[in-house]
Amino acid sequence: MQWVLLTEEDYVTTNWSGGTTTQLAIAPQESVYANRDFLWRFSSAKVILEHSDFTPLPDYNRLIATVKGGLDMKVGDGARFSLAPYQIYSFDGAVSVESWGCCTDFNLMLRKGQCQGTLQALTLSAGSAVSWTAPVSAPEPFPRRTLAVYCGQGQVSLPEDHKTASAGQFLLCREAEDKPVCLESSQGAQLITAVIYSR
Structure with missing residues (x-):
């Protein structure tokens, strides 16, 4: 598997x-977010208004978690609720979403009918290592697997690939194999891991 380390410069x-x-x-890599021609997209938003509305994305399913600060959300006609840091929430991008609170979040957007994906929060204590595996098997229509690790706090390493991500950095493997990945941290880390299945 070929992992790349993405930083602020990328x-x-x-x-x-x-x-x-x-x-x-983003995938494909030549996609343009504004054109809505992408298969999937990872992003991190800084919400600086106390009250805001999410951008409608009717062709996409979305997953979100805050990595700094809390967020209150109201999705469609549902009741307002609080999203704690590193709590994963998924919703249909076609539904209207209001939010309250200033925060930094992490997002995954998945084109409906063309890919599926999951996010999971993972905490590593100082000096620990874990064997990370995808939470579910690849769905039959989507044999390709993409793996990603976002470092929200601390530092995380892939010892087999000699790559280390610090807070705000992102590890990505666009063509991943179906095998465990070793994650280790010398100082502790708060992570969001992602798996995407596509054709």
Whole structure:
């Protein structure tokens, strides 16, 4: 498996109605977010307005977690609720979403009918190592597997690949094998791991 380490120099930051959004990775790589021609997209947004509305994305399913600060959300006609840091929430991008609170979040967008994916929060204590595996088997229509690890706090290493990510950095393997990945941390880390299945 070929992992790449993505840092601030690789990211693309743009403005949105509630603050700024930073694109960490997109597929296909030549896709343009504004054209809505992408299969999947990882991003991290800084919400600087106390009250904001999410951008509608009717062709996509979305997963979100905050990595700094809390967030209250109201999805469609549902009741307002609180999203704690590193709590994963998934929703249909076609549904209207209001939010309250200033935070930094982590997002995964998945094109409906063309890919599936999951996010999981993972905490590593100082000096620990874990064998990370995908939480589910690849669905039959989607044999390709993409793996990603976002470091929200601390530092995480892939010892087999000699790569280390610090806070705000992103490890990505676009063509992953179906085998465990060793993650270790000398100082402790708060992570969000991702698995995407596609054709």
